[in-house]
Amino acid sequence: MSEERIDERTETTCPRCAVGCSLRYDEGTGRATGIEGARVNREGRLCPKGIAAFEDLDEDRLTAPLVRRDGNLEPVSWEEALDCVTNGIERVRERYGPDAIAFLGAPRCTNEENYLLQKIARSLGTNNVDNRARSCHDATAEAMETRLGSGGTTNSLDDLAEADAFLVVGANPAERQPIAFDRCVRPAVNDGAALLHLDPRANRTTRLATQHLAPHPGRDALTVALLARAILDMGLEDRTFIAERTTGFDQFVRSMDRFDLAADAERAGLDPAAVREAAETFGEAERAAVVTGTGIEADEGATPNALLDLLLVTGNLGKRGTGMNPFRGLVNEQGASDMGARPDCLPGEASVSDVDARARVAAEWGVEPPAEPGEAEPDLVREFGSGVRGAFVLGENPAVNRLDDATSEQLFAALDFLAVQDVAPNETTAFADVVLPASAWAEKEGTVTNLDRQVQALRPAASPPGRARRDLDVLADLGARLTDADFSYDGPAGVFDEMTRMNLLYAGMEYEEVLDGGERWPLPEGENEGQDVLHRERFRTGRQRAPLEPIEAVASGADADDRGPDFEEGLVLLTESRVDEDAGSPAARREEATVQINPVDAVARDIEDGAQVAVESSRGVVELRARRTDAVREGTVFAHASVADPLVGSGRTQVRITELSE
Incomplete structure (x- = not known):
């Protein structure tokens, strides 16, 4: 750079x-x-x-606005580019209506940028605004919002260090969030706390674990249900908390009768004694915390809801060292959703159907947002060319998605109009009618919100190259051109000030205080510090009690070791990104280019350790080097997301592995 x-x-x-x-x-x-x-x-x-954060700052940068002419993207002035975006969106709106337009934000954009994007969308009359971050922890956030009143982490990193037991599910924080892991989990474990790791694959987090539960893929929810059943069997539930802070306990207990610890543990691929041991550890802990990752998002909310039941039954909400804590992976995952860059909520987790919230927005913007939820990003993309005829994409690359490449190309090519605002060319800009050169993270000014609800400052350490502009300025210009709402702001501070009036989670915050070290939401009136622990006396729903939900769906699904339709003897593919995959080190690249396979599965397929293999799914094929390891259980293989992405579709991915001839 x-x-x-x-x-x-x-x-x-x-x-x-x-x-x-x-x-x-x-x-x-x-x-x-x-x-x-x-x-x-x-x-x-x-x-x-x-x-390595600064290393790719200048890589393949877009430095001028581009407009497609005769099939080619050509440099133009900013005035012409903004005119083209305005005209393109207005044509679609006039012909098909506002819901024919999709606005896609991004977790790598600031709070202020995502706020302005959703303001543009809703001022035009559509709730079709979303961001990829929401889908990363969508099921978890929905379960928490529905039952607790908020999808944010219940506890801060500071107080998590006081836990006596951690249950880490579908997450690998030692690899993905090592600074947070070393700050709150590792010291507690070194001081005697237990670490229970529930994951089909052993990884860096497992190395510190007191106990590793490795269920069959797709059996996380069943495993958590069995932990709850064992806790009830041993009488380790918190009767006082249940009586004072929950509803539906009797019905919940009856729902547990359908689980048989011995038989269902075997179905999950676990030793019943190991399940009882983990349940005893969690149930006896004075303070037990749950940490989750994206690995629990694939079962339509069954695992997040089961984990909430586990916490409610044991009284591990509303106090330090406890709670439900999604460890998010992208810089502004929390903030993008907080800002209302989602189809179902206005800023501050307020439902679009909330009359008071819409009135508050209307008083500020001069236009009331629609009351009907919009479509989520995956559904919007599938409707490109049919229900959705135009799209504005901010800092994201939705052309690389869970659809096969041919379908993705067909959908994006079918749009009447596509504008993309990004730092570099990508698969999505290849289809764009207009490309707006954006600012990279080190060139941005504004705020982001981290995984434990701290609002923090981004300060520009550089200016955008060439004729690229700061995203916030571009969005303000577009908002003024496209809508009747006021988009004249005194920089990020002015947008932040409006945000705090629209977003009750951020009410009372001041931009200068964020610059001075950050503030955590919510910030109670009259207080100088944000709330570290949520749900102490009342849940964010406003109620004193949260519902226990009968765990039913997870007891009746297809067996996790059933073979899917892709291949008769397919292996289930597990993936995750690694903490240094962007660092570019040769060691990291070598490890990324491998597929981990259990020795039993390798022998059955005549695959030698270190052999070059073809890994094939219904979506594609990649060539990797095989590494035999007991870290993955039989019936599964593991590859880092950076190399596995061409294989992954929606739902569970099965692959076939064959050794290649030398």
């Missing part, structure tokens, strides 16, 4: 994950360095991703 355009004095927030470490550019090394005394990474540590 070009060192002369980076200000090494500027402190900003790391863009690589949702932990929110503070960093600055080190001119001596050309890399990022942490800041001692920072609010999150207090010791100044950074993970490999954070250290």
Whole structure:
């Protein structure tokens, strides 16, 4: 990258994950360095991703607005590009109506940028606005919002360190969020806390685990239900908490009768004694916390709801060292949803059907947003060319999705109009009618919200290259052209001020306070510090009690070891990204280009350790090097997301592996 355009004095927030470490550019090394005394990474540590944060800043940058003419994207002035976007969106709206337009935001964009994007969409009359971050933890957030009143982490990283037991489910925080893991989990475990890791694959988190439960893929919810059943059998439920803070306990207990610990543990691929041991550890802990990742999102909310039941039965909500804590992976996953860049909610988790919330927005914007929810991103993309005729994409690449490549190409090519605002060319800009060059993270000014609800500052350490502009300025210009709402702001501070009036989660916050170290939502009136623990006396629903939900769906699904339609003897593919996959180290690249396979499955397929193999799914095929390991259970294989993406479709992915001839 070009060192002369980076200000090494500027402190900003790391863009690589949702932990929110503070960093600055080190001119001596050309890399990022942490800041001692920072609010999150207090010791100044950074993970490999954070250290490499500045390395791709100048890679393949877009530096001028582009408009498609005669099939080719050609540089134009900003005035012409914005005219083309305005005319394209207005044509679609006039011919097909506002719901024929999709607005897609992104978790790598700031709170202010996502706020303006959804303001444009709703001022035009549509709730068809979404962001990829929402789908990462959608089922978990929906379960938490429905039952607790908020989809944010219930506890802060600070107080999680006080847990006596952790149940980590579908997550690998030692790899994905190492600074957070080393700050709150590792010290507690080293001091005697238990770490229960529920994941089909052993990974870096498992190395510290007191106990590893490795169920069949798709059996997480069943396993959690069995933990709850065992806790009830042993009398370890918190009767006082149940009486004072829950409803539906008797019905919940009756629903547990359908689970047989011995038979269902075997069906999950687990030893019943191991399940009882884990249940005893969790049930006897004075303070037990659940940490979740994207691995629990594939069963339509069964696992998140089962985990909430487990926490409610054991009284592990509303106090330090407890709670339901989704460890989000992208820098502004929490904030993008907080800002209302989602089809069902206005800023601040307020439902679009909430009359008071719509009235509050109308009083500020001068236009009332629609009352009917819009469509989620996957559904919007599937409707390209039919129900959806135009799209505006901000900082995202939806052409790379869970559809096969041919279907994706057909859908994007069918749009009447597509505008993309991004930092570099990608699969989506290839279909665009207009491409607007955007600002990278180190060129942005505004705020992001980390995984434990801290609103933090992004400060520009550089200016956008060429004729690229800051995204917030571009969105404000488009909003003024497209709508009758007021889009004249005094920079990010002005947008933030309006946000705090529209978003009750952020009410009372001041931009200068965020710049001075950050603030956590919610910020109670008259308080100087945000709330570290949610649901102490009342849940965010406003009620004192939260419902226990009978666990039924997970007891009747297809067996996890059933073979799917792809291949008669297919293996279930497990994936996740790694903390250093963006760092570009040769060791990281070598490890990424492997597929882990259990020795039993390797022998059955005549696959030698280190052999070059073809890994094939119904969507595609990739060539990788096989690595035999007991870290993956029989019937599954593992590959990092960076190499497995061409194979992955919607739902569970099965693959066939064959050794290639030398």
